[in-house]
Amino acid sequence: MAIDISGILSCENKEVVEQVQVGYQSFSSELGDFPIMKAKPFALRISNFENKRILISGQAKLTVSIPCGRCLADVLTEISFQIDRELHITEDGIKDEDLEEAAYLNGVYLDADRLIYEEILVNWPMNVLCKDNCKGICKVCGQNLNRGDCDCQKTEPDPRMAAIQDIFNQYKEV
Ligand SMILES: [Zn+2]
Ligand SMILES: [Zn+2]
Structure with a gap:
């Protein structure tokens, strides 16, 4: 106009x-x-x-x-x-x-x-989400995880992270 x-x-x-x-x-x-x-x-x-x-x-x-x-x-x-x-x-x-x-x-x-x-x-909004706790989509099968879990194998916890977790737990015990 x-x-x-x-x-x-x-x-x-x-x-x-x-x-x-x-x-x-x-x-x-x-x-x-x-x-x-x-x-x-x-x-x-x-x-x-x-x-x-x-x-x-x-x-x-x-x-x-x-x-x-x-x-x-x-x-x-x-x-x-x-x-x-x-x-x-x-x-x-x-x-x-x-x-x-x-x-x-x-x-x-x-x-x-x-x-x-x-x-x-x-004024374009940054980081638009449908809801704060949106679960996103499965990277393997593309399923919208807000509508339910998919059958894809859940990734095993990283062993290095598990080791760090162990250290934290040791400190807690002291
Ligand atoms: Zn979403
Ligand atoms: Zn999946």
């Missing part, structure tokens, strides 16, 4: 609120493609501050389907973020905080999809 901000740029202290909707069905990053299951439109406030700065703010929440890090089951994960950007109006055009071209701005068009994409990326 592209928002024409020329009217805001040309009018000191003008402020508009746009209803913004995420413009894609799935979020793609180098981690993969993740379907967006729920995304309500949200209010994006764009204001001209004394013809010096453009302030962009809003609060958004969406639900993305992300595979569990252990068993790969789909986990509906809520990602919420606060947009809080500031653009500087300079003689060379509109620049971001670092006085660089903002990637989400094409001339006088604010690319809301790009802006939202950047926010989702930095």
Whole structure:
């Protein structure tokens, strides 16, 4: 979704609120493609501050389907973020905080999809699990161990670990 901000740029202290909707069905990053299951439109406030700065703010929440890090089951994960950007109006055009071209701005068009994409990326949850005690999948047969044990041979305890355990037990006895 592209928002024409020329009217805001040309009018000191003008402020508009746009209803913004995420413009894609799935979020793609180098981690993969993740379907967006729920995304309500949200209010994006764009204001001209004394013809010096453009302030962009809003609060958004969406639900993305992300595979569990252990068993790969789909986990509906809520990602919420606060947009809080500031653009500087300079003689060379509109620049971001670092006085660089903002990637989400094409001339006088604010690319809301790009802006939202950047926010989702930095707010991406680490280590998504279907539940804290997810048992994962069996490395031998691929069975989801949350649904029950498989018939694969359970690995024998490592003899070195057993030796360390023995030492601990000796100390306990003293
Ligand atoms: Zn899991
Ligand atoms: Zn197995």
